[in-house]
Structure formats: structure tokens, C-alpha cells
Amino acid sequence: xxxxxxxxxxxxxxxxxPAPVPSADQVLVSVRACGVCRTxxxxxxxEVSIPHPPIVPGHQxxxxxxxxxxxxxxxxxxxxxxxxxxxxxxxxxxxxxYCRSGRENLCDLARFTGRxxxxxxxxxxxxxxxxxFPLPDSYSDLEAAPLLCAGLIGFRxxxxxxxxxxxxxxGFGASAHIVAQxxxxxxxxxxAFTRPGDSATQRFARExxxxxxxxxxxxxxxxxxxxxxxxxxxxLVPAALDAVGKxxxxxxxxxxxxxxxxxxxxxxxxxxxxxxxxxxTRRDAEEFFARAGRERIHTSVTAYPLDxxxxxxxxxRHGRFEGAAVIxxxxxx
Ligand SMILES: [Zn+2]
Ligand SMILES: [Zn+2]
Numbered sequence: 001x002x003x004x005x006x007x008x009x010x011x012x013x014x015x016x017x018p019a020p021v022p023s024a025d026q027v028l029v030s031v032r033a034c035g036v037c038r039t040x041x042x043x044x045x046x047e048v049s050i051p052h053p054p055i056v057p058g059h060q061x062x063x064x065x066x067x068x069x070x071x072x073x074x075x076x077x078x079x080x081x082x083x084x085x086x087x088x089x090x091x092x093x094x095x096x097x098y099c100r101s102g103r104e105n106l107c108d109l110a111r112f113t114g115r116x117x118x119x120x121x122x123x124x125x126x127x128x129x130x131x132x133f134p135l136p137d138s139y140s141d142l143e144a145a146p147l148l149c150a151g152l153i154g155f156r157x158x159x160x161x162x163x164x165x166x167x168x169x170x171g172f173g174a175s176a177h178i179v180a181q182x183x184x185x186x187x188x189x190x191x192a193f194t195r196p197g198d199s200a201t202q203r204f205a206r207e208x209x210x211x212x213x214x215x216x217x218x219x220x221x222x223x224x225x226x227x228x229x230x231x232x233x234x235x236l237v238p239a240a241l242d243a244v245g246k247x248x249x250x251x252x253x254x255x256x257x258x259x260x261x262x263x264x265x266x267x268x269x270x271x272x273x274x275x276x277x278x279x280x281t282r283r284d285a286e287e288f289f290a291r292a293g294r295e296r297i298h299t300s301v302t303a304y305p306l307d308x309x310x311x312x313x314x315x316x317r318h319g320r321f322e323g324a325a326v327i328x329x330x331x332x333x
Pocket of ligand 2: 092093094095096097098099100104106107108109110
């Protein structure tokens with residue numbers, strides 16, 4: 001099968017490798033589309049390490065079940081032909097203190113799709129049957145792909161930010177363009193922060209309901225109740241702390257961030273909170289996809305064929321599209 005592999009930092013190439021074979025608790029899927037995430041860029045750049053390279057990245061997989069590895073237990077919901085979504089969380093131990101307390105996102109032994117397990121920038125993949133999800137029929141393959149990380153981890157970040165009315169979103173890319181719609185549907189006011197001078201993205205944010213859009217180091221016209229930082233820039237943390245009022249929560253939603261500059265304690269004072277969001281639980285996925293089925297979330301997608309995956313990552317790096325990039329395996333066939 002054709003696949004994209006990262007062999008070492010900076011080295012990404014298209015390869016021809018045997019299609020994987022599912023073990024007893026896995027299913028073999030045919031990939032239809034796979035979203036491109038900033039984490040894929042961090043993996044390529046070596047900012048997030050790959051334990052056992054080479055790896056096929058890609059963890060926002062929309063796929064069709066081809067075959068089950070466990071013929072003794074056909075598992076009807078995953079019969080051949082069923083469309084499933086496969087997210088970043090690929091496997092958890094089920095035994096550690098995190099798994100046993102409803103926090104499998106923090107599992108000590110967790111394995112992640114596209115980092116520990118070959119992912120979706122390939123024609124086929126194998127996935128643990130317990131870690132894939134039915135997707136609402138109302139989304140096409142390309143529309144659904146960004147829901148699997150940008151949407152899902154954005155949804156978790158939004159919940160961790162609390163119920164504040166005025167929410168700031170720092171870095172208005174794939175995740176923020178979905179979270180803005182979720183927050184708007186909850187009746188909240190969204191304040192979008194982009195790269196300074198990026199008027200196209202600020203316009204895009206306003207089109208998706210933001211009440212204000214400006215540069216990342218600007219002060220918003222009102223004091224915020226909470227903020228989510230999607231950009232990987234550590235200097236946004238003290239900026240966001242200044243933008244939120246007393247008791248405000250600042251959530252760092254990325255897997256990697258540059259160093260946070262030192263800042264005076266008074267900027268944190270007043271019960272302001274800084275926290276990160278790590279991964280997702282299967283419960284997050286069930287709740288998010290149920291909501292995505294009830295509410296229509298618009299995903300703005302730029303599609304690339306498989307052999308242009310490296311280009312898609314460079315375009316993401318330079319902010320050359322609004323919303324999300326998705327590798328379209330149908331286009332690549
Ligand atoms: Zn991701
Ligand atoms: Zn565990």
C-alpha cells in the first residue's frame with residue numbers, strides 16, 4: 001500500500017509498504033480521509049518524539065471497516081463496510097490509576113495513533129476495535145476528518161475552560177474554527193486572536209461568529225472569563241492571563257509549546273488558573289460525536305492527495321489555508 005512515513009526529524013516520504021494485518025482485537029480499515037493536525041508537524045519537526053520510527057502519522061482517520069481480526073467474535077457494530085472515525089487515543093491499559101479513575105487520557109501506557117501506532121496517511125490501517133467510533137451520517141468523509149482531533153480535543157479544551165461567557169481563542173486554526181461554533185451554540189461570546197495583521201483569518205473568525213478578532217498580543221475590548229491557547233507560542237500564556245479577569249482559566253490545548261516566559265506572580269493572582277489539556281477519553285468522543293450529530297458543525301476543509309501530504313504540512317506551518325487540511329485518499333487513488 002502507499003503510505004507516508006516519518007523516519008527521523010525533518011524526513012517525510014511516500015513509501016510502498018505491506019498493508020497491516022489486524023490482530024485479534026483489531027480491525028483492518030480502508031482509509032477514506034485523514035485530517036492533518038499541528039501535532040503531525042510537531043512529530044515531523046522532532047518537537048514530539050516518535051518512540052519507534054519510522055511511523056505513518058495521521059490521527060484524524062475516516063475509514064471503512066474491511067475485515068475483523070477476531071473471527072470468533074465478529075463484533076456486529078464493526079462489520080465490513082461500516083464507516084468509523086479513529087482518533088489520537090489508540091490504546092490504553094485499563095489498569096493504571098488514571099484508567100481506573102475515568103482519566104484514560106492520562107494513561108501511563110497509552111498508545112497514540114500516528115505516533116505509537118501507524119496512522120492514517122496511508123491506504124490502510126489497523127485499529128483497536130474499542131478505540132474507533134461511528135460518525136454522524138450528516139458529514140462527508142472530508143467534513144468529518146477534522147472533527148476527530150481538532151473537534152474532539154477542542155471540545156475537551158472547551159469543557160476544561162469552564163462555563164465562562166466570554167472566551168478567547170488564541171490561534172484560529174482547525175480546532176478554534178470548530179470550538180468557536182460550539183461556544184457560539186452555547187450562547188458564549190468568542191474573541192479570536194490571530195497572528196498580528198492576519199486580517200483574512202480575523203475575517204474568517206468573524207464569519208464563524210466571533211464578536212471580536214484581533215492580533216494575539218492585543219487586549220480584547222472586554223475582560224475575558226476564559227481562554228484556550230491553540231498556538232504553540234509560550235508567550236501567549238502571560239498575554240492570555242492578562243486578558244482574563246479574576247478566576248479566569250487559561251487552557252493550553254497543544255501537545256507542544258515553546259518556553260513560557262517568566263512573569264510576575266501578580267498576573268496569576270486573583271485565582272487565575274493555567275492548565276493544559278492532554279489527549280482525549282473515549283467518553284469525550286461519545287459525547288462530542290453525539291453533539292456533532294445534533295448540531296451541524298461547519299468544517300472548512302482544504303483537501304490534498306496523499307502524495308502532497310508534505311505540502312499540506314508546510315501549508316499548515318505557514319498558515320496558508322483557513323480551517324483544516326485533510327488528506328483525501330479517494331482523490332489519491
Ligand atoms: Zn491532533
Ligand atoms: Zn492506563
